[in-house]
Amino acid sequence: MAKRIQLRCPICKKAVKNTDPDFPFCSERCRTIDLGKWASGQYVISSPLKDTEDEFGPESEADRSDEE
Ligand SMILES: [Zn+2]
Numbered sequence: 001m002a003k004r005i006q007l008r009c010p011i012c013k014k015a016v017k018n019t020d021p022d023f024p025f026c027s028e029r030c031r032t033i034d035l036g037k038w039a040s041g042q043y044v045i046s047s048p049l050k051d052t053e054d055e056f057g058p059e060s061e062a063d064r065s066d067e068e
Contacts, residue, residue, distance in 0.1 A: 010034065 007023075009016050011030035016023055025031040 007016050007018060008014065009024065009026035009030050011025060011033050014026040014030075016026045018024075020026070022028055022031050025034060
C-alpha cells in the first residue's frame, strides 16, 4: 500500500525528500525565500480587526472585562 509521493519544494518546485534537513524546502535558500514572503506580507493572515467591537457596543465591552 505504500505509495511514493513526490514531494516538491514550495518555492522552486524542485524535488525534495522528507529526510532533507531543509524539508519541506530543497535548501536553506528556499527556506529563507519563504520566510521573506511572510515578512513582506505576500501571505496575508486574516487577523481579527479591533473595529468589530463596535458591533457589540460599549456595554458588552464592559462584560468582557469581567471574564478574566
Ligand atoms: Zn527550492
